[in-house]
Amino acid sequence: MFKLALVAGHYLETPGKRCLKSIDPNETREWVLNSRICDKIESLLAQYDGIEVLRIDDRAGKKNIPLIDRTNAANKFDADFYLSIHHNAGINGGSGGGIVAYVYTKVDDVTKAWQKELYDAAAAQTGLKGNRSVPLASADLHECRETKMPAVLMEMGFMDSTTDTPIILTDDYAAKSADALVSVIVRRAGLTKKPDNNSGNDSDNSNTNSSDKLYHVQAGAFKDKNNAEKLKQDLNDSGFDAIIK
Numbered sequence: 478m479f480k481l482a483l484v485a486g487h488y489l490e491t492p493g494k495r496c497l498k499s500i501d502p503n504e505t506r507e508w509v510l511n512s513r514i515c516d517k518i519e520s521l522l523a524q525y526d527g528i529e530v531l532r533i534d535d536r537a538g539k540k541n542i543p544l545i546d547r548t549n550a551a552n553k554f555d556a557d558f559y560l561s562i563h564h565n566a567g568i569n570g571g572s573g574g575g576i577v578a579y580v581y582t583k584v585d586d587v588t589k590a591w592q593k594e595l596y597d598a599a600a601a602q603t604g605l606k607g608n609r610s611v612p613l614a615s616a617d618l619h620e621c622r623e624t625k626m627p628a629v630l631m632e633m634g635f636m637d638s639t640t641d642t643p644i645i646l647t648d649d650y651a652a653k654s655a656d657a658l659v660s661v662i663v664r665r666a667g668l669t670k671k672p673d674n675n676s677g678n679d680s681d682n683s684n685t686n687s688s689d690k691l692y693h694v695q696a697g698a699f700k701d702k703n704n705a706e707k708l709k710q711d712l713n714d715s716g717f718d719a720i721i722k
């Protein structure tokens with residue numbers, strides 16, 4: 478079982494962490510952008526076997542979870558990888574930017590491989606290549622330093638760049654980012670897709686043909702038999718035959 482610690486950086490009210498008003502009148506908060514990508518990562522990974530995800534931020538964005546609590550939680554969880562999603566600032570209304578993948582100042586080759594693969598996939602899929610001189614960066618960041626497992630902090634574009642900001646605000650950008658990051662996790666963790674129950678049978682006509690196949694319509698499933706009886710009655714009243722199985 479591969480264990481992923483997944484973190485949307487900050488929370489809604491972190492001072493200063495928002496898009497530049499002259500570019501985004503809504504001043505979209507960084508946590509909103511971080512969280513949107515994390516939510517998409519989680520739902521994509523839910524399609525795979527062999528992975529357990531611990532989300533380490535307040536999903537509602539209302540509570541600030543201190544960095545030390547985040548890294549302690551990841552260490553206690555004994556995560557195999559720590560992925561923190563952030564968005565950058567520092568261009569002050571100028572143009573340019575791009576994605577930056579951060580690791581701690583001293584890291585092993587495994588962490589470097591995560592860093593490069595995540596950056597390459599995100600840049601390729603989103604096209605947000607930017608002009609940062611060091612897209613593969615290292616810094617003394619708490620989240621990367623205090624985690625006992627390989628850790629990468631992704632800065633997914635600039636919230637104060639006329640180039641990046643209109644792009645990173647879109648849902649399409651968040652979806653492509655999540656797709657790219659998940660493709661790396663799936664590959665490196667060796668995950669396999671869960672069997673898909675909703676398809677695949679159409680081509681399997683070995684035991685039946687269309688003339689004797691019965692299609693059942695299900696209208697509800699209840700733990701409480703009274704609720705089942707009520708729906709049966711409603712269906713009967715509407716002129717449908719209904720049975721309880």
Ligand SMILES: [Zn+2]
Nearest residue numbers: 486507563564
């Ligand atoms: Zn941040």
